[in-house]
Amino acid sequence: MSSQVVKTTEELVRPILEEKNLELVDIEYVKEGKNWFLRVFIDKEGGIDITECGEVSEQLSEKLDDVDPIQEAYFLEVSSPGVERPIKTVEDFAKSINKNVYVKLFEPINGEKAYEGILVNFSNNVATIEYKVKTRKHQVEIPFEKIAKARLAVTL
Template sequence: MSSQVIKNTENLLQPILEEKNLELVDVEYVKEGKNWFLRVYIDKEGGIDIAECGEVSEQLSEKLDETDPVTDAYFLEVSSPGVERPLKTEADFEKNLNKNVFVKLYEPIDGAKEYEGTLKDFTNNSASIEYKVKTRRKVVEIPFNKIAKARIAVTL
């Protein structure tokens, strides 16, 4: 059911975002406690502001009311993905070369299921991440289909 809500929401969002030259980063439909949340993350080159999120929220809300794809009561949230933006698609990886990333895997590679390091390359559906083990630098090749979750990682 939640995958259908997400798909319907993405379909309603696409024309709104195209008109405003915005990018859809992610849609989540999750239950937290007793409440359902429909969360939409949008962005654009140079970042997005609260006014743009508000406009998209209003337009999407109207479309959702018209088509009523969600049977449960829910809260709609439209926001920026933030500095730790998720990396969902191959294009996301290609656009974020040389950035620090955190990757969680479905199954271990070289004995680990999580890696944090610099995304050095993304070719042939595989991410090359350079990471440190004590004072040594190592590179791990991670096939895209083995990645459960990935995001930009902020280092302080």
């Protein structure tokens, strides 16, 4: 049910975003407490503003009302993914080279299930991350299919 809502929402929102030169980052349909939330995360080079989120929300809301893919009451939220934006696709990884990333794995590599560091390369579906242990730099190569979750990471 949840995956069908996400799929339908993606089909409805893509033309809206293409018209505005915006990028679809992620869609989630989740229950929190007793409320359902349909969240659509959008972005563009240089960031997105609240006006653009509002316009997409209005247009998407109209299309969702017409198609009516969701039986229960829900809240629609259209927003920026924020500074810790998810990295989901091969294209996202290619765009994230030289940025600080956090990667969680399905299974350990070198005894670790998570790495945070600079994505120094992404080629042949392998992410190379440079990370520090105390003052020493190390690199790990992580095949794309072993990545459970990834996002940009804020450094303080």
